[in-house]
Amino acid sequence: MAGGSHTNFESTAFSVGAVAGAAxxxxxxxxxxADLRAQRAAANAGWREHQLRAALELSELLRRREHRVNRAQRITIARFERERAIARANRHLSRS
Known part of the structure; x- marks a missing residue:
């Protein structure tokens, strides 16, 4: 016994079991x-090249549109924050 008589632990058997479990x-x-790759390949198998190009173009158009919307939102928020800061400064000046 490799592990000692009081534990009856077989380190070799444990190592073999650990390797088998990991494998x-x-x-x-x-x-x-592999199954995921096969599913993706099967899902795209029916697409023609022009369909894939059209889908990619649509995706890019949507991405650009989202970018423009986000930019417009940031500009609007900045304008509101600027107006709020001006109003706060005017209130402070009117109290003085």
Whole structure:
């Protein structure tokens, strides 16, 4: 007995079990990734090149539109903050 008589622990058996468990988990993860790749390939298999290009163009247009909206919102917020600061300063000056 490698581990001692009071524990009856077999370190070799434990190591073999740990390696087998790790290999099982790694195999399951690998199989899951392979399945995901196969599903994505199957989902895109029916697309023609012009359809993929149109989808990409639409995605880019939506991204640019979102960028413009975000920029407009930031400008509006900055304007409101500036107006609020001016109003606060005017109130402070009128009290003095």
């Amino acid at each position: 099982t988990i790694a195999g399951a993860l690998g199989a899951g990734l």
